[in-house]
Amino acid sequence: MLLKITNLHASIKGKEILKGINLVVNKGEVHAIMGPNGTGKSTLASVIAGRDVFDVTEGEVLYNAKNLLTLSVEERAREGIFLGFQYPVEIPGVSITNFMRTAVNEIRKYRGLDPMGAGEFLKMMEEKKKLVEITSNLTNRSVNEGFSGGEKKRNEIFQMAMLEPTLAILDETDSGLDIDALRVVANGVNKLRTSENGFVVITHYQRLLDYIIPDFVHVLFEGRIVKSGGKELAMELEEKGYDWIKQQL
Amino acid sequence: MEPMVLTPISKERLLDLYQENRSSLSADDSPAVRANREKALDSFRKLGFPDKKMEDWRNTDISKSLGLAYDYPLQPSEEDDMQKVFRCNIPHLDTAVIGQLNGWFVSKDVPLMELGNGIIIGSLAEAMKKYPHLVEPHLGNYTDVESNGFAALNTAFATDGTFIYIPDGVKSEKAVQLVNVIQHRENIFIQSRNLIILGKEAKLTVVHCDDSYDHQPSFSNIVTEIVVGEGAFLDHYKLQNLNNNSTLVSSTWFHLEREAKLESHYLSLNGALLRNNTYVRFNGSFGSANIYGLYLMDNRQHIDNYVAVDHASPDCISNELFKGILDEHATGVFNGHILVQRDAQRTNASQNNRNLLLTDTAKINSKPFLEIYNDDVKCSHGSTTGQLDETAMFYLRQRGIGEDNARMLLMFAFADEVVSKIAIEPLRYRIEDMVKKRLQGELQICEQCVLHCSTPEHPMEFKIDLSKI
Numbered sequence: 001m002l003l004k005i006t007n008l009h010a011s012i013k014g015k016e017i018l019k020g021i022n023l024v025v026n027k028g029e030v031h032a033i034m035g036p037n038g039t040g041k042s043t044l045a046s047v048i049a050g051r052d053v054f055d056v057t058e059g060e061v062l063y064n065a066k067n068l069l070t071l072s073v074e075e076r077a078r079e080g081i082f083l084g085f086q087y088p089v090e091i092p093g094v095s096i097t098n099f100m101r102t103a104v105n106e107i108r109k110y111r112g113l114d115p116m117g118a119g120e121f122l123k124m125m126e127e128k129k130k131l132v133e134i135t136s137n138l139t140n141r142s143v144n145e146g147f148s149g150g151e152k153k154r155n156e157i158f159q160m161a162m163l164e165p166t167l168a169i170l171d172e173t174d175s176g177l178d179i180d181a182l183r184v185v186a187n188g189v190n191k192l193r194t195s196e197n198g199f200v201v202i203t204h205y206q207r208l209l210d211y212i213i214p215d216f217v218h219v220l221f222e223g224r225i226v227k228s229g230g231k232e233l234a235m236e237l238e239e240k241g242y243d244w245i246k247q248q249l
Numbered sequence: 250m251e252p253m254v255l256t257p258i259s260k261e262r263l264l265d266l267y268q269e270n271r272s273s274l275s276a277d278d279s280p281a282v283r284a285n286r287e288k289a290l291d292s293f294r295k296l297g298f299p300d301k302k303m304e305d306w307r308n309t310d311i312s313k314s315l316g317l318a319y320d321y322p323l324q325p326s327e328e329d330d331m332q333k334v335f336r337c338n339i340p341h342l343d344t345a346v347i348g349q350l351n352g353w354f355v356s357k358d359v360p361l362m363e364l365g366n367g368i369i370i371g372s373l374a375e376a377m378k379k380y381p382h383l384v385e386p387h388l389g390n391y392t393d394v395e396s397n398g399f400a401a402l403n404t405a406f407a408t409d410g411t412f413i414y415i416p417d418g419v420k421s422e423k424a425v426q427l428v429n430v431i432q433h434r435e436n437i438f439i440q441s442r443n444l445i446i447l448g449k450e451a452k453l454t455v456v457h458c459d460d461s462y463d464h465q466p467s468f469s470n471i472v473t474e475i476v477v478g479e480g481a482f483l484d485h486y487k488l489q490n491l492n493n494n495s496t497l498v499s500s501t502w503f504h505l506e507r508e509a510k511l512e513s514h515y516l517s518l519n520g521a522l523l524r525n526n527t528y529v530r531f532n533g534s535f536g537s538a539n540i541y542g543l544y545l546m547d548n549r550q551h552i553d554n555y556v557a558v559d560h561a562s563p564d565c566i567s568n569e570l571f572k573g574i575l576d577e578h579a580t581g582v583f584n585g586h587i588l589v590q591r592d593a594q595r596t597n598a599s600q601n602n603r604n605l606l607l608t609d610t611a612k613i614n615s616k617p618f619l620e621i622y623n624d625d626v627k628c629s630h631g632s633t634t635g636q637l638d639e640t641a642m643f644y645l646r647q648r649g650i651g652e653d654n655a656r657m658l659l660m661f662a663f664a665d666e667v668v669s670k671i672a673i674e675p676l677r678y679r680i681e682d683m684v685k686k687r688l689q690g691e692l693q694i695c696e697q698c699v700l701h702c703s704t705p706e707h708p709m710e711f712k713i714d715l716s717k718i
Contacts, residue, residue: 051643077649089644093665094658102658103648110649142662159648 001065002027002167002198003048008059010047017043019223020059025167028195032209032234033202035220036242041202042086044220045171048200049083050076063167077103078110080166084156084173091143096155097125099143100162107163128161132188150181157188168192169200174208186211206238219245252322255438258315258468260297264290267405270323274408277374279381285389289404296398308582308614309553314468314496314522319438325353325409343422344456345370347411349429352441352469354409367416370425373444376412383414388444391474391502397526399498403472407442410471413455417448417478424454424673431469431495432462443473447481449506454484454673459499461492466521473501477509479533484672485513488680490692491520493548500526507533507562514671515542515571516680517552518687524553531558531565531593542571543667545687546579553582556600560593560626569600572667574660574688575611582614587628589621596623600630605637605663660688 001024008021017040025031035041047054048061050073061068068076091099105115116124125139132154144152153173160168170189174182189199189212201212209217209231217233218225219242227233227245237245253270255262267274267290275283298315299306345362347370348355354372361371361379369376369383377384394401411427431437447453461467477483483503491497497520503511517523529538544552558567573581583602604613617630637659645655664684671677686692 046643049643049647053639072652073643073646074649074651074655077647083647085644085647087640089638089641091641091645091658091662093662093669099648099658102654103650106651106654107649163648 001025002029002063003200004060004062005048006060006062008044008047008061009057010043010054011057012043012054016057017054017223018047021220021223021225023218023225025198025200027198028193029216030193030199030201030212030214032212032214032217033200033220034204034206034217034234034237037204039220040223041220042171045083045169045200045202048076048169049073049081074106075110077163078107082160082163082165082168084153084160084168084170086172086175088144088147088152088156090145090147092145094143096139096141096143096158100125100139100159103159104162125162128158131161131191132158133184134158149176150178153177153185154181154188157185161188161192164192166197167200168197169202171202172204173201174203174205182208183211206234209234221245221249252320252326252437254318255321256318258298258317258319258438260293263402263406264294266321273323274406277378277408279377279385281385282377282388286405289389289394289401292394292401293398293405296396296401298398305555305584308580309522309524309551311496311498311522311524317436317466317468319436319466319468320433321438322351323406323408325350325355344424344426347371347425347427349411349427349441351431351433351437352410352429352439352471354411361412366419368419368421369412369414371412372409373412373442374409376414376444380414383446384412384444387446387474387476389474391476391504391528391530392472392500393502393528397500399470399526400472400500403440403442403470403500407440407472410441410443411445412443413445413453415447415451415453415481418450419448420452421454424456424676426456426458428458428460429471430460430462431465431467431491433465433467436466437468439467439469439471441469441471443471445473445475445483447475447477447483449478449480451478451481453482454486456486456488456676458488458490459497460490461495464492464494466494466496467491468496469498471497471499473499474504475501476504477506477511479506480508481506482510483512485511486671486676487513487515487525489515489517489520489523490683491523493519493521493550495520496522498524498526501528503527503529503538505529505531505533505536505538508535509533510536511538511540512670512672513538513540514667515540515544515554516667516683517542517544517546518683518692520550520552522551522553525555527554527556529556529558529567531560531562531567534562534564536562537566538568539670540567540569541667541670542569542573543664543684544571544573544581545664545684546573546581547576549578551580553584555582555584555586557586558588558598560587560589560596560598563592563594563596565593566597567599569602570667570670571602572604572663573613574605574607574663575613576607578608578610580612582616583632584616584618585630586618587620587630589619589623589626589628591622593623594625596626596628598626598628602632603663604634605660606634607637657688661685664688
């Protein structure tokens with residue numbers, strides 16, 4: 001079992017957003033989390049990643065049987081959790097190369113490995129660039145500075161490829177993407193799927209799930225997972241809309 | 250000659266000192282320079298030192314700095330050996346280095362370098378004797394001694410400093426690096442005076458460094474007048490890396506003729522109290538000035554940037570960007586005054602001040618002041634003050650980067666907007682390196698000079714020392 005969330009409650013500034021989430025992700029699985037705006041999808045992603053503006057008031061999150069909630073943001077990342085941001089942050093003056101080199105080496109240090117040499121690192125970067133079909137010198141540019149929406153998301157997938165996470169959470173990676181960029185992003189994810197890692201894909205639309213085939217689909221509504229099913233649930237949602245779920249409640 | 254002693258620096262003591270030394274101070278003066286001196290002394294008598302009751306000094310208190318006892322050498326000391334200053338250079342940057350020790354021009358064997366293409370670099374005192382026709386029309390002409398007490402005091406007392414002359418049409422390939430090192434066995438009060446003249450269509454890069462050699466307190470009152478001739482281009486850098494006991498009041502007047510172009514960069518890395526007065530006057534139309542500032546202060550350090558841009562002519566462009574990071578109990582002031590005169594149509598002026606406060610105890614006073622007497626202008630100003638962006642911190646840490654390194658990266662990113670304006674690559678690399686060291690708390694006041702020539706060269710890249718975590 002990779003991730004086990006039990007009765008998770010979380011709030012921000014006293015306002016409860018997550019109201020008892022239960023979710024199990026095993027190695028090799030892809031879970032899609034869908035739901036209307038403002039139901040707590042991004043909050044769930046942030047809480048798993050450890051963002052401290054949210055207070056966990058109740059419940060448990062186990063990751064590889066470790067209590068995740070006692071770890072800092074960076075410790076969770078070093079343990080293999082990756083969050084693909086809905087709105088990646090611009091960092092002027094810091095190149096993607098140096099940013100990634102810092103990240104890779106801090107993670108290696110945490111795992112008791114020596115820092116990666118410059119040659120080896122550049123080779124790895126070239127490989128991963130191919131994987132997400134980056135041909136330009138994007139990696140020499142400052143992190144996300146002046147990037148188009150598509151470039152930013154592609155850069156998130158590139159970073160995911162570089163950091164080789166065990167659990168990747170993609171928070172609306174498909175928003176703002178045209179169909180070509182969507183395909184590239186999805187291909188990147190599919191190439192990175194193994195029997196040893198798991199994905200949680202948060203999305204509004206069924207469209208992304210045409211490319212990334214999920215094993216499970218969950219509907220998040222008002223802070224709870226109200227319905228779970230296989231990939232056909234996504235189709236049903238696309239057809240009937242979220243009102244269909246609301247009526248069932 | 251033993252230095253005079255000021256206990257403390259006071260108007261009365263300085264006025265007495267002037268009377269006692271009147272003849273020696275003006276020994277080498279031409280009648281015009283002597284007249285300026287007397288006029289400035291009268292002004293200083295009226296003005297004295299600024300205090301917190303004055304609008305432009307409301308948030309900068311110099312009384313503590315003035316209150317110490319200082320040596321005030323009215324002549325350079327005989328034992329000054331500043332060979333080490335000349336060892337300073339920026340790798341891959343062709344520079345002519347001028348050394349000043351405690352404000353005095355040092356290379357006494359060659360007080361004036363006269364280069365083949367007509368460029369003159371050296372001691373201002375010597376230039377006054379040898380080239381009065383070059384010095385006199387400018388010296389004291391741009392400085393406002395009527396309202397600036399420090400400028401009045403400097404004009405009354407200063408007898409030497411640096412002189413640079415670039416003739417019409419000469420584009421200096423070499424950058425001139427002016428290194429002022431402060432080193433004295435006691436606290437020291439310093440007043441020096443610089444004059445830089447660029448003729449028509451001339452070009453020059455000046456890197457002006459103020460640096461401490463040890464931890465002894467000092468108080469410097471430096472005045473620099475710079476004339477940028479018609480169509481000339483000046484790329485100007487001020488690097489300040491003084492010890493935590495030093496006060497610097499540095500006033501620079503830029504006089505821009507028609508179509509003159511100025512790029513000025515103020516990089517304040519360390520010092521107890523730094524006050525930069527920057528005055529830019531567009532004396533002819535189609536001039537442009539970009540004035541950038543970066544200040545990184547911590548401890549109980551204080552920085553005050555006062556920038557006054559006088560759009561006295563039409564069709565000129567000015568642009569100010571000052572950014573600062575204040576940590577611990579550091580305090581800062583930004584005072585930006587843009588004056589657009591009646592006839593300055595089609596003026597384009599912008600001003601921006603952004604600050605990062607890392608603690609609740611750090612403080613900034615940012616005050617833009619636009620004075621516009623013309624309706625055909627484009628003026629903008631902005632000021633923001635905030636903390637490190639929480640979302641950005643989360644982003645970096647989510648990639649496995651520890652909190653300290655994440656803070657460092659974001660601070661560097663914040664500073665980079667100013668550093669990236671440095672056009673000369675080797676200089677930009679050097680300054681990037683200094684900024685990184687400063688942010689990591691590793692920048693020392695130098696063993697050699699501000700440009701850390703003693704540290705081995707290495708390829709510049711953003712690399713965090715993991716052992717520091």
